[in-house]
Amino acid sequence: MPIEYGESFFKWRESSAETWATFTTHKFVVGLGNGMLAEAAFLRYLRQDYIFLLHFARAWALAVVKSDNLDEMRMSANLVNALLNDEMRLHVKICQEKGITREELENTTELPQNMAYTRYVLEAGFSGDFLDLMAALAPCVMGYGEIGARLKVERTSDVYSDWINTYSSQDYQNLCIDLGKVIDSAIIRRLGRNFYESERWDKLITHFQQATTLESSFWDMGLKG
Amino acid sequence: MPIEYGESFFKWRESSAETWATFTTHKFVVGLGNGMLAEAAFLRYLRQDYIFLLHFARAWALAVVKSDNLDEMRMSANLVNALLNDEMRLHVKICQEKGITREELENTTELPQNMAYTRYVLEAGFSGDFLDLMAALAPCVMGYGEIGARLKVERTSDVYSDWINTYSSQDYQNLCIDLGKVIDSAIIRRLGRNFYESERWDKLITHFQQATTLESSFWDMGLKG
Amino acid sequence: MPIEYGESFFKWRESSAETWATFTTHKFVVGLGNGMLAEAAFLRYLRQDYIFLLHFARAWALAVVKSDNLDEMRMSANLVNALLNDEMRLHVKICQEKGITREELENTTELPQNMAYTRYVLEAGFSGDFLDLMAALAPCVMGYGEIGARLKVERTSDVYSDWINTYSSQDYQNLCIDLGKVIDSAIIRRLGRNFYESERWDKLITHFQQATTLESSFWDMGLKG
Amino acid sequence: MPIEYGESFFKWRESSAETWATFTTHKFVVGLGNGMLAEAAFLRYLRQDYIFLLHFARAWALAVVKSDNLDEMRMSANLVNALLNDEMRLHVKICQEKGITREELENTTELPQNMAYTRYVLEAGFSGDFLDLMAALAPCVMGYGEIGARLKVERTSDVYSDWINTYSSQDYQNLCIDLGKVIDSAIIRRLGRNFYESERWDKLITHFQQATTLESSFWDMGLKG
Numbered sequence: 001m002p003i004e005y006g007e008s009f010f011k012w013r014e015s016s017a018e019t020w021a022t023f024t025t026h027k028f029v030v031g032l033g034n035g036m037l038a039e040a041a042f043l044r045y046l047r048q049d050y051i052f053l054l055h056f057a058r059a060w061a062l063a064v065v066k067s068d069n070l071d072e073m074r075m076s077a078n079l080v081n082a083l084l085n086d087e088m089r090l091h092v093k094i095c096q097e098k099g100i101t102r103e104e105l106e107n108t109t110e111l112p113q114n115m116a117y118t119r120y121v122l123e124a125g126f127s128g129d130f131l132d133l134m135a136a137l138a139p140c141v142m143g144y145g146e147i148g149a150r151l152k153v154e155r156t157s158d159v160y161s162d163w164i165n166t167y168s169s170q171d172y173q174n175l176c177i178d179l180g181k182v183i184d185s186a187i188i189r190r191l192g193r194n195f196y197e198s199e200r201w202d203k204l205i206t207h208f209q210q211a212t213t214l215e216s217s218f219w220d221m222g223l224k225g
Numbered sequence: 226m227p228i229e230y231g232e233s234f235f236k237w238r239e240s241s242a243e244t245w246a247t248f249t250t251h252k253f254v255v256g257l258g259n260g261m262l263a264e265a266a267f268l269r270y271l272r273q274d275y276i277f278l279l280h281f282a283r284a285w286a287l288a289v290v291k292s293d294n295l296d297e298m299r300m301s302a303n304l305v306n307a308l309l310n311d312e313m314r315l316h317v318k319i320c321q322e323k324g325i326t327r328e329e330l331e332n333t334t335e336l337p338q339n340m341a342y343t344r345y346v347l348e349a350g351f352s353g354d355f356l357d358l359m360a361a362l363a364p365c366v367m368g369y370g371e372i373g374a375r376l377k378v379e380r381t382s383d384v385y386s387d388w389i390n391t392y393s394s395q396d397y398q399n400l401c402i403d404l405g406k407v408i409d410s411a412i413i414r415r416l417g418r419n420f421y422e423s424e425r426w427d428k429l430i431t432h433f434q435q436a437t438t439l440e441s442s443f444w445d446m447g448l449k450g
Numbered sequence: 451m452p453i454e455y456g457e458s459f460f461k462w463r464e465s466s467a468e469t470w471a472t473f474t475t476h477k478f479v480v481g482l483g484n485g486m487l488a489e490a491a492f493l494r495y496l497r498q499d500y501i502f503l504l505h506f507a508r509a510w511a512l513a514v515v516k517s518d519n520l521d522e523m524r525m526s527a528n529l530v531n532a533l534l535n536d537e538m539r540l541h542v543k544i545c546q547e548k549g550i551t552r553e554e555l556e557n558t559t560e561l562p563q564n565m566a567y568t569r570y571v572l573e574a575g576f577s578g579d580f581l582d583l584m585a586a587l588a589p590c591v592m593g594y595g596e597i598g599a600r601l602k603v604e605r606t607s608d609v610y611s612d613w614i615n616t617y618s619s620q621d622y623q624n625l626c627i628d629l630g631k632v633i634d635s636a637i638i639r640r641l642g643r644n645f646y647e648s649e650r651w652d653k654l655i656t657h658f659q660q661a662t663t664l665e666s667s668f669w670d671m672g673l674k675g
Numbered sequence: 676m677p678i679e680y681g682e683s684f685f686k687w688r689e690s691s692a693e694t695w696a697t698f699t700t701h702k703f704v705v706g707l708g709n710g711m712l713a714e715a716a717f718l719r720y721l722r723q724d725y726i727f728l729l730h731f732a733r734a735w736a737l738a739v740v741k742s743d744n745l746d747e748m749r750m751s752a753n754l755v756n757a758l759l760n761d762e763m764r765l766h767v768k769i770c771q772e773k774g775i776t777r778e779e780l781e782n783t784t785e786l787p788q789n790m791a792y793t794r795y796v797l798e799a800g801f802s803g804d805f806l807d808l809m810a811a812l813a814p815c816v817m818g819y820g821e822i823g824a825r826l827k828v829e830r831t832s833d834v835y836s837d838w839i840n841t842y843s844s845q846d847y848q849n850l851c852i853d854l855g856k857v858i859d860s861a862i863i864r865r866l867g868r869n870f871y872e873s874e875r876w877d878k879l880i881t882h883f884q885q886a887t888t889l890e891s892s893f894w895d896m897g898l899k900g
Binding site: 065066127128129132188189190191192198199200203 | 515516518577578579582638639640641642648649650
């Protein structure tokens with residue numbers, strides 16, 4: 001694999017191969033790459049994603065609360081800021097260019113697939129510990145990194161280059177690499193060097209797979225509304 | 226209205242009239258009353274409901290944590306016990322009669338609609354306070370009470386009389402009445418006598434409506450799998 | 451050791467030997483056994499303990515929320531009920547016999563040592579998982595069991611026999627034994643058979659020791675007000 | 676009052692006048708102003724405060740989780756960053772100048788008064804909502820602002836000018852003013868314009884007073900160890 005987001009992510013991804021492929025090679029993703037994705041679908045996705053980012057920032061803030069040390073806290077706090085400031089502003093900007101005002105964007109009605117995903121992640125964090133939260137958060141952060149990096153090479157259209165450039169940027173790739181290191185340390189610290197033999201590992205895989213499935217439903221929602 | 230589950234419930238229900246009707250007169254409910262509901266659909270629902278009850282018991286336990294006084298604590302703790310002991314045993318019993326072993330029941334895969342509902346309720350409770358949790362929990366408890374009481378009178382078949390008798394029983398009706406009193410007190414204590422004019426009331430209505438919508442999806446899941 | 455509350459408890463206790471001795475052979479405890487504890491000190495303790503039990507019941511309810519299976523849920527829910535119903539009623543009864551009305555009891559001002567203890571346990575549970583909560587809850591439940599069993603044999607006075615009989619009763623001892631089994635299973639399920647070699651074990655010891663220290667402060671509070 | 680940190684803070688402060696005076700004119704504070712505070716006491720305080728800031732950052736992250744809108748989220752996220760980055764680095768710097776290495780600082784044993792305070796605030800947030808958290812967080816943020824502003828004028832010594840300059844700086848004062856606005860909006864949004872007549876107001880005052888008392892204990896800890 002050309003992309004290296006850490007050992008835990010690699011193992012999670014490997015144990016969820018089919019689910020992961022469904023998410024990362026979804027028709028929506030293909031459409032981003034070849035430009036065939038309908039603008040209405042993209043905007044529907046983007047408006048939902050804006051609400052998603054709000055709750056995703058809340059989930060990363062919960063990771064700060066559940067951290068055991070400064071490295072975990074700082075990584076998680078940086079993600080809260082990246083989401084609340086950079087990423088949400090990007091959505092506001094793209095939407096405005098397409099004639100959707102900030103007010104319209106903020107008043108978007110949250111669709112069921114969106115709600116199902118964000119509440120799943122937050123509840124996993126509230127009921128579990130830092131690792132449960134990481135396993136549920138990783139598919140989104142790293143999946144976008146992997147999709148971005150692949151589409152940068154494979155794309156045949158410039159229609160969605162803003163989106164592709166964002167997630168294939170060195171900044172975003174570095175974020176995935178750094179996050180991978182923090183997750184690996186967090187897991188080794190709590191479950192030991194042979195973490196994949198520990199009893200808790202299966203539960204973390206379940207969170208990873210579930211969140212990956214909910215990512216696919218999110219693409220579905222974009223396509224079907 | 227012949228049934229009296231308290232003032233807050235009455236107001237919530239009134240402000241969600243259409244959503245409430247969709248839930249309480251759903252095709253699944255009609256089928257319970259006239260016996261036309263396919264057994265496979267009923268068992269699919271029952272197996273999912275078993276998992277639902279586990280998480281619902283966790284949500285009522287969270288209500289104990291979020292309580293402000295002994296009345297709220299005792300009411301919520303009683304519901305945890307009723308769910309963990311009486312109601313789950315009923316599901317085990319009915320399933321066994323239909324040839325589904327306890328082990329099969331416990332290994333049922335949680336479907337997306339089930340997950341979406343339970344995580345929504347738990348997250349509302351974790352992120353909010355006792356009232357947010359009550360508004361999200363009320364539709365299930367009281368909706369089943371209302372449906373049970375109505376089907377007891379209107380039913381034209383005995384096929385699902387076990388289910389109907391459970392929720393129309395005086396015990397269950399009393400539980401709804403008692404819960405209604407605790408919720409009314411809890412709301413007045415926190416929001417004042419004119420609670421429906423308070424700023425928070427709208428947010429509570431939103432939780433009630435959302436949970437009611439998720440109840441309808443739960444019936445859909447029973448019908449469609 | 452004549453008392454058997456499980457392997458995890460045995461190891462926690464062993465690794466906190468001095469702290470544990472300070473708690474279980476505290477001057478307050480000695481006074482319960484030889485009857486030399488001033489009634490005012492006992493009543494001050496009892497009134498604080500009433501408030502403590504409220505928050506302790508909330509903490510056990512949080513354990514229901516954080517449970518992974520029905521055994522953990524049922525054990526924790528039973529403790530919520532035992533606390534809310536049996537144990538709190540005992541406090542009400544003893545206080546009434548001493549001329550403290552239920553209303554006075556319920557209006558007792560929570561002292562700092564009480565607050566420090568209960569908030570520590572609840573926060574450990576909210577920020578951590580089921581095991582963090584168990585490690586913080588065990589010292590109180592099992593310490594009282596151990597003290598009760600010892601005083602039953604060693605006591606030289608009947609002044610505080612109500613208290614001693616409660617915690618040396620077969621019912622209470624069985625509760626400790628059952629809880630020990632649930633904790634052992636919960637730990638093995640999450641950390642493996644060699645749990646004491648796992649990375650998380652040290653953190654659990656820290657919770658156990660901290661809660662034990664806070665138990666000693668609670669006795670201090672009884673003596674000094 | 677020359678300082679204006681918002682209406683809610685003003686009312687909280689007013690209803691806790693004596694407790695507030697004990698905190699803000701504590702012997703420790705007097706010693707910061709006239710330079711008579713022993714260096715050992717100041718360093719003991721500073722080392723505990725470093726650990727305090729870790730948990731305080733977790734509490735502000737919990738405020739992000741419990742926010743209802745972007746303004747609340749951004750304010751809370753900014754505080755997380757200010758604590759994790761600026762304020763903690765200041766402690767590292769001062770300690771290093773006094774010969775306490777970063778490693779020694781990070782390995783400081785948390786004292787009971789410190790633990791009691793941080794766990795109280797976090798638990799108030801987990802069990803309650805955004806407002807409960809704000810009422811428990813306000814005394815520290817705004818108390819330091821008020822003390823800093825007063826000592827800037829009244830101080831008769833330069834010994835602790837670093838500390839005084841930090842909290843009397845325009846940056847810090849602006850942070851208090853901005854926070855005051857966010858809290859006022861948050862309260863009005865949830866409790867209405869006449870919030871001080873609402874049922875919940877008393878509970879918020881209790882959190883404010885309790886946290887203020889725990890601030891005084893924190894100064895005591897600095898003096899007595």
